Amino acid sequence: MSDPVLPAWAEVGEKRRAHIARVTALLDRWAAQLRLTADEAQAWHDAGRWHDALRDAAPETLRALADGPDRPVETLHGPAAAARLERDGEARRDVLDAIRWHTVGYAGWSRVGRALYMADFLEPGRQFARADRAFLADHLAHDFDGVFRQVVRMRIEWTVREGKALFPETVALWNLVR
Secondary structure, three states: OOOOOOEEEEEHHHHHHHHHHHHHHHHHHHHHOOOOOOHHHHHHHHHEEEOOOOOOOOOHHHHHHOOOOOOOOOHHHHHHHHHHHHHHOOOOOHHHHHHOOOOOOOOOOOHHHHHHHHHHHHOOOOOOOOOOOOOHHHHHHOHHHHHHEEEEEEEEHHHHHHHOOOOOOHHHHHHOOO
C-alpha cells in the first residue's frame, strides 16, 4: 500500500496517515472492480486521500475553517478540509461534498460520497466486526446500493447505541436509503 500524497497543509499523524492509505486503497480497488471511468476513479482516489487531511488539526483551526462551527469538534475535520481544498482551487462538487459530509452522511451525495462513506467505515484497519465489514467490502462491486444501505444502518445503530446525536443530514440519508 503506497503512502497517500497529502496537501502541504495536512495535519495528520502516522496512525491517521495509515488509515488514509487503507481507505484510498479500498476506493481504488472498488473503482477497478466497477470499471469506473478515469475521471470518476480519480475523484474516488482524491476523496480518499483528502478526507482526513485535517483530522489531527487543533480544534481552533477546524472551527475557523469549517462551516457549522457549533458542531462537535470531531465532526469538523471534513468540512474544514473541504473548505481548504475549495480555497486552493478544488472545484469538483462531488469530491468536496464527499469530504465535507463523510463523518455524518449526506442525502445529496453522488457515488463518490457514498463510496467514501463506505470505505471510511469498511477499511480493514478498524478492529470491530471484522468479518462482517470484510464481507461487505468484498460484496460492494456486486451490490453497491445494498452495501451502502447496510453501512448507513450499521453506522446509525452504533451512533444510537453510543448515545450520540443523530445529525439532520444523517437522518435525511437514512430516510433516502431505508
